[in-house]
Amino acid sequence: MKIATLKALARSVVLESLRRKDLWVVAILGFLIILAAGTLGFFGFDGLQVFAKDLAVTVVGLFSTIIAVLTSFRLIPDEIRNRTLYPLLSRPISRIELLVGKLIGSIVVTWMSFIILCGLTAIALEIFQVQFTVIMLQYVLMKMLGLAVVCSISMAMSIYLTPNAAATLAFIIAFGAPMITRALTMSAPTVDVGTRTLYSVLNGVLPQTQLFDLGGRAVYPNWSPVPIWILGFLLAYAVVYSSAMLGLGWLKFRKQAI
Amino acid sequence: MQPAISVENLSVQYRTKRGEVFDAVKDLSFSVQPGEVVGFLGPNGAGKSSTLKALMGFVEPKAGKAQIFGLQAGTPESRASIGYLPEVAMYYPFLTPVETLQMYGELQGLKGKDLRVQIDELLQVLGIAQAAKKLNRSLSKGMLQRVGIAQSLLGSPKLLVLDEVTSGLDPVGRKELRHLLRDRQERGATLFFSSHELAEVDMLCDRIILINKGRFVEERNVGVLKDELRMFTLEYLGITSLVGLTDEWSEIGPNRFFAKFQSKAAMLEAIGRIQLAGGRIVDIASAEGSLEDYFVNTVEVAA
Numbered sequence: 001m002k003i004a005t006l007k008a009l010a011r012s013v014v015l016e017s018l019r020r021k022d023l024w025v026v027a028i029l030g031f032l033i034i035l036a037a038g039t040l041g042f043f044g045f046d047g048l049q050v051f052a053k054d055l056a057v058t059v060v061g062l063f064s065t066i067i068a069v070l071t072s073f074r075l076i077p078d079e080i081r082n083r084t085l086y087p088l089l090s091r092p093i094s095r096i097e098l099l100v101g102k103l104i105g106s107i108v109v110t111w112m113s114f115i116i117l118c119g120l121t122a123i124a125l126e127i128f129q130v131q132f133t134v135i136m137l138q139y140v141l142m143k144m145l146g147l148a149v150v151c152s153i154s155m156a157m158s159i160y161l162t163p164n165a166a167a168t169l170a171f172i173i174a175f176g177a178p179m180i181t182r183a184l185t186m187s188a189p190t191v192d193v194g195t196r197t198l199y200s201v202l203n204g205v206l207p208q209t210q211l212f213d214l215g216g217r218a219v220y221p222n223w224s225p226v227p228i229w230i231l232g233f234l235l236a237y238a239v240v241y242s243s244a245m246l247g248l249g250w251l252k253f254r255k256q257a258i
Numbered sequence: 259m260q261p262a263i264s265v266e267n268l269s270v271q272y273r274t275k276r277g278e279v280f281d282a283v284k285d286l287s288f289s290v291q292p293g294e295v296v297g298f299l300g301p302n303g304a305g306k307s308s309t310l311k312a313l314m315g316f317v318e319p320k321a322g323k324a325q326i327f328g329l330q331a332g333t334p335e336s337r338a339s340i341g342y343l344p345e346v347a348m349y350y351p352f353l354t355p356v357e358t359l360q361m362y363g364e365l366q367g368l369k370g371k372d373l374r375v376q377i378d379e380l381l382q383v384l385g386i387a388q389a390a391k392k393l394n395r396s397l398s399k400g401m402l403q404r405v406g407i408a409q410s411l412l413g414s415p416k417l418l419v420l421d422e423v424t425s426g427l428d429p430v431g432r433k434e435l436r437h438l439l440r441d442r443q444e445r446g447a448t449l450f451f452s453s454h455e456l457a458e459v460d461m462l463c464d465r466i467i468l469i470n471k472g473r474f475v476e477e478r479n480v481g482v483l484k485d486e487l488r489m490f491t492l493e494y495l496g497i498t499s500l501v502g503l504t505d506e507w508s509e510i511g512p513n514r515f516f517a518k519f520q521s522k523a524a525m526l527e528a529i530g531r532i533q534l535a536g537g538r539i540v541d542i543a544s545a546e547g548s549l550e551d552y553f554v555n556t557v558e559v560a561a
Contacts, residue, residue, distance in 0.1 A: 019352035258317070
């Protein structure tokens with residue numbers, strides 16, 4: 001896999017996405033919501049800080065996930081529909097390189113949007129004199145890994161389904177997986193062995209996106225930073241899960257007639 | 259020497275949304291030698307684009323094999339020597355022509371100064387230097403086609419596979435393109451292109467390959483074919499039997515006749531007979547035969 005190839009593919013995704021300007025709309029909207037809600041002084045000073053952080057984490061989480069799905073679910077279908085895939089695949093590149101390059105591009109766009117959102121949020125939180133802690137930085141880093149996983153799921157789905165169905169399923173997985181996996185875990189002791197095995201398989205297949213969400217720890221004070229080895233484990237999990245999604249997409253795309 | 263393109267018993271199948279299978283290409287065989295300019299002709303739905311897609315690896319052949327300079331067609335290695343222009347392609351609407359060419363150049367393995375020089379040269383030659391920094395979405399169809407041609411020429415490929423290359427170009431653009439393609443051929447490139455524009459085929463090709471309904475019909479040397487299609491006409495006074503020389507003979511006035519010949523030799527023999535019989539030649543003309551008529555007749559026969 002050539003680095004120059006991946007770089008060229010990813011750069012085109014980033015340039016296109018930035019010039020479309022739709023990502024900026026989402027970012028600005030997120031900022032406005034945080035700012036508008038933050039101006040409501042319903043609470044005392046201490047409560048307001050927690051409220052502002054909670055709102056910021058929720059809005060940033062929501063919008064960055066939407067951005068992750070939106071940047072990745074149409075990459076490959078658009079390439080096929082617009083026939084931009086022909087001149088691309090006429091080059092000496094393999095289809096897996098194409099997928100990896102596109103995925104990297106969509107992850108970079110998502111991360112850029114997320115960092116802009118975080119930057120704007122930081123400015124908004126500054127108004128409430130919120131202290132920035134190590135765990136907030138860990139929240140940002142882990143969220144970035146979670147977003148990469150969402151991008152890979154969205155792109156893999158788009159190879160098997162229509163773009164709209166892929167986006168819908170990606171949203172359901174991104175927002176619903178934590179609830180589903182929690183429900184599976186909680187109900188596992190009450191079911192028979194066969195069903196429990198099925199639950200375990202489902203738990204393994206579904207992404208554990210809640211692991212990447214340190215929002216709760218970042219919002220409430222007195223949480224100590226997460227140990228490095230856990231962050232390392234999450235990084236490994238993100239890489240493995242994203243690679244699996246990439247592999248799943250490639251299984252169909254490698255022989256797909258275009 | 260390895261053929262630039264070698265296709266043996268190639269079959270390409272598609273499945274419709276209703277699950278029906280149809281053969282876009284069936285048992286097709288042909289080859290193209292290095293340095294040749296070959297036109298790939300056929301009516302709509304003949305299987306031209308499907309064949310080109312199989313050569314590029316966009317579809318997997320159902321049977322048979324295709325090779326590019328001895329390498330299995332469709333692999334990244336085989337594509338390294340190909341410049342491909344798709345029949346209808348869009349280029350990223352939010353990139354400029356320069357960015358588009360830079361991306362394709364980098365995918366081709368070009369970089370640095372070499373890539374910049376090639377991009378500048380192609381932008382100049384193809385007349386898109388003025389639009390180099392505009393977004394692709396603001397370019398006309400013709401300008402986009404030029405961007406497409408430029409990307410296919412990046413890296414000076416040994417083989418150019420062009421699908422409907424003149425589509426969207428105005429007459430000036432077509433003429434410039436012919437010069438450009440001839441220049442590439444003189445530098446050793448092989449050209450293989452499909453086209454509906456028989457005039458372009460006439461002006462550019464050494465050889466044509468004709469297919470219909472996915473099957474090979476015939477291949478012809480363009481020079482020989484044009485000689486065969488050339489028509490010789492004669493207008494003369496005085497009745498003379500031209501039996502055995504032509505079937506196309508008519509009286510166009512009192513004692514005035516018109517005859518059409520397939521070969522120069524037949525016409526010269528007719529002139530001899532007319533003069534021997536005391537007739538007088540009024541007019542002699544030679545006209546190029548129509549590739550279009552040849553195309554239509556051959557396709558009809560093959561259908």
